[in-house]
Amino acid sequence: MNSSSSPATRNELDPDRIPKHVAIIMDGNGRWAKKRLLNRIHGHEKGAEAVRVVVRTARRLDIAVLTLYAFSTENWQRPKTEVSGLMLLLRRFLDAERPLLMENEIRLNAIGQVDRLPGPVRRKLKAVMADTAGNRKMVLNLALSYGGRTEIVDMVKQIACAVQQRGLDPAAVTPEMVADHLYTAGLPDPDLLIRTSGEMRISNFLLWQIAYSEIFFSPTLWPDFGEAEFVQILKDYQHRERRYGAVAPD
Numbered sequence: 001m002n003s004s005s006s007p008a009t010r011n012e013l014d015p016d017r018i019p020k021h022v023a024i025i026m027d028g029n030g031r032w033a034k035k036r037l038l039n040r041i042h043g044h045e046k047g048a049e050a051v052r053v054v055v056r057t058a059r060r061l062d063i064a065v066l067t068l069y070a071f072s073t074e075n076w077q078r079p080k081t082e083v084s085g086l087m088l089l090l091r092r093f094l095d096a097e098r099p100l101l102m103e104n105e106i107r108l109n110a111i112g113q114v115d116r117l118p119g120p121v122r123r124k125l126k127a128v129m130a131d132t133a134g135n136r137k138m139v140l141n142l143a144l145s146y147g148g149r150t151e152i153v154d155m156v157k158q159i160a161c162a163v164q165q166r167g168l169d170p171a172a173v174t175p176e177m178v179a180d181h182l183y184t185a186g187l188p189d190p191d192l193l194i195r196t197s198g199e200m201r202i203s204n205f206l207l208w209q210i211a212y213s214e215i216f217f218s219p220t221l222w223p224d225f226g227e228a229e230f231v232q233i234l235k236d237y238q239h240r241e242r243r244y245g246a247v248a249p250d
């Protein structure tokens with residue numbers, strides 16, 4: 001991975017309209033495996049390879065924040081073998097990617113109920129987050145044991161505590177204050193949300209933060225998602241007019 005764009009990629013995209021924050025719901029690993037009569041975990045393994053490609057592409061294109069929905073609160077209900085397979089993949093990914101995160105000045109962050117992750121994964125995650133804490137070129141934000149409604153409930157609890165114990169006036173609660181109490185505090189809202197595999201749902205992902213995001217649904221199963229399609233979606237995004245509820249100027 002190097003940090004300069006290939007000329008072909010640069011020619012296609014307007015460098016002034018690169019989204020600051022791209023969020024991706026990586027869906028379709030299981031169907032990818034099923035189509036090939038493989039175990040679901042093989043789909044996740046291929047999916048982890050697609051993650052590597054997309055991280056490199058995002059960095060090369062100067063995307064400041066890339067958020068990936070890697071494991072939802074609902075995913076704990078999957079068969080034990082699938083959950084442990086995913087946890088192992090995550091640990092392997094953290095080991096393998098650490099040098100590249102350092103070389104490319106990418107900071108690793110995690111959102112979600114990270115304390116629910118098995119000890120070895122949690123410790124590895126915290127170690128790589130600490131190692132990369134000073135990196136400034138990009139944030140790789142992994143949503144792990146993440147659920148948007150739980151995130152909102154956690155935010156409400158914190159603000160309610162501030163009202164009850166620190167005399168916060170409920171009338172003084174603002175959207176900025178809400179955002180500051182979400183797991184994504186300090187990060188910009190996603191400009192672009194991509195979901196693969198043809199499903200057209202949000203699935204409890206970044207419910208507050210995607211209020212004005214542009215959304216792209218791709219029919220591609222996540223393991224087949226690659227640089228060319230990512231760049232194509234970014235090109236389409238650059239042609240969208242973002243009005244945030246206002247009227248476009250004449």
Ligand code: FPP
Nearest residue numbers: 026027028029030031044047048070090093
């Ligand atoms: C959805 O596909 C995907 C997941 C639940 C997990 C995403 C995990 C990865 C892409 C690999 C590991 C991640 C990292 C960061 C190394 P699905 O299983 O729901 O697919 P299906 O809808 O076809 O069954």
